[in-house]
Amino acid sequence: NAGVTQTPKFQVLKTGQSMTLQCAQDMNHEYMSWYRQDPGMGLRLIHYSVGAGITDQGEVPNGYNVSRSTTEDFPLRLLSAAPSQTSVYFCASSWDGSYEQYFGPGTRLTVT
């Protein structure tokens, strides 16, 4: 199993550009989440999904959209990038009923 994969690993955007961060898992997990991690900070929840077709907002959803059309994929879209969105983004997946999340390797995003 590849586990949780994220692409790209690094990305530089200009203010106002849009892009999609990809996340995929091959463990048939129901739950998937997106977090951002800023220097010296913990992980803050952006959006999450408890199954295909079901998404909900986390702590910091503004400026981001998600969809979950399949169990495997959970892309995160930045609508109009801002410097405040410079961060490392982690995708995670887990079984329903478990707090054991499996994290991807992260995407380091810089917005100039």
Add this chain to the structure above:
Amino acid sequence: GESVGLHLPTLSVQEGDNSIINCAYSNSASDYFIWYKQESGKGPQFIIDIRSNMDKRQGQRVTVLLNKTVKHLSLQIAATQPGDSAVYFCAEGGGSYIPTFGRGTSLIVHP
């Protein structure tokens, strides 16, 4: 919202010593507490969790202690090794199975 935090941002220990990483939480309604380890340049990795109706749980070289009276959680690592150097996060959950993470503490193990 209520937060999960850590007492110490950095902990330095000698190889072979036992390490204790502390965490204070404020949401008394949380029913699970979880520890994650994040090595440099990687995503966090689950270590161990404990349910709120327990006060101690042991894993391989790790023990988590929960004191609900003072809302305190700790992770003890026995015989700390250089490979244990990482940032450790405590997190809490209230039934949604989506944890809320604290800020993290850095553990540095000196050979």
